[in-house]
Amino acid sequence: MIMKTTLLTLTAAIAFGTSVQAQTMADALNNKCQVTWIGLDFSEAKLIPTVEFATVEADPGTAILKWNNLLEQEHEKFDLAKALGISNVVTNTSYVAPVNEGVKSQDLLSRTAITLDKEKVPSMVKKYKTNDGDGVGVVFVVSAFNKTSEIAEFYVTFFNMKTRAVLHSERISGKPTGFGIRNYWAGAVTQVLKTIEKEYSKAWLKRFQ
Numbered sequence: 001m002i003m004k005t006t007l008l009t010l011t012a013a014i015a016f017g018t019s020v021q022a023q024t025m026a027d028a029l030n031n032k033c034q035v036t037w038i039g040l041d042f043s044e045a046k047l048i049p050t051v052e053f054a055t056v057e058a059d060p061g062t063a064i065l066k067w068n069n070l071l072e073q074e075h076e077k078f079d080l081a082k083a084l085g086i087s088n089v090v091t092n093t094s095y096v097a098p099v100n101e102g103v104k105s106q107d108l109l110s111r112t113a114i115t116l117d118k119e120k121v122p123s124m125v126k127k128y129k130t131n132d133g134d135g136v137g138v139v140f141v142v143s144a145f146n147k148t149s150e151i152a153e154f155y156v157t158f159f160n161m162k163t164r165a166v167l168h169s170e171r172i173s174g175k176p177t178g179f180g181i182r183n184y185w186a187g188a189v190t191q192v193l194k195t196i197e198k199e200y201s202k203a204w205l206k207r208f209q
Contacts, residue, residue, distance in 0.1 A: 023136050023161070025136070025204065026209055027135070028136040028158060028167075029086065029201075029205045029208060030205075031088075033134070033135035034134045034136070034161075035089045035090070035136050036089070036090045036135065037080045037090070037091045037139075038130065039071055039091070039092075039093030039096045040093075040100075041099060041100065041139050041142060042060075042142050043100060043103055044116050044142075044143075045108060045143065045145065046108070046110040046114045046116075046144045047109050048111070048112065048113050048114075048148060049147065053108075053109055053145075053147075053181070055181060056109070056181070057105045057108075058105075060103050060104070060108050061100070061101060064103060065097070065100070066182050067186060068096065069093070070186050071091055078091075080196075082193075083196040083197040083201060084196065085197070085201045085202070089138070096128065098129065099128070113144060113148070113149070114144065115143055116155065118169060121157055122166045124141060125157065125164050130159075130162075131164070134161055136160065136167065138157065138158055138159075139157050139159070140157075140192070141156075141169075142154055143155060143171070151173050151175060151176075151188075152174050152175075152185060153171065153172075154192055155171050156169070156192065156196065157169040157170075168204070172192050172195055174187075174189065174191030175187075175191050
């Protein structure tokens, strides 16, 4: 009886482990698992030049929160599911909030353009507390908001919610547009979503089939 119970427990553990590891890009792009967009990660971002981001410098936490809240409040405008060509994406920016809360203005603002090293992305993803979620997570890791060049750079990153292993990360830029600092840079996110829909979603589906 003990041996049978042990065998069943071992089988269940193996099955669970296989299920966790099985969440892949193909699963996400073929509607075979839950996809959760956790928002914008500013923990290694640079905003350039400093003079253009005075309001962010005064209160970076509130500014970052407003950008992430907008993704949830205006879900129809920031439609990652449409961009990826899948049926549904849940947006839950609470997962990225803890790493953004630690961002200091002196680290965030910069006088010169700096591009985030892609090699840092996996260690950034490891900091998310997403192990209570299922399926595949997506985060837009902000590399830079560059007012001088009028461009926003992101690493659009897919990862396993349980293990936080990065499945794929793609550097994609968007041109900001709109009135007011919040809407102006949020406009770059909408541009990235359009770029994903037009240039990347089908290519990713073919690559990760």
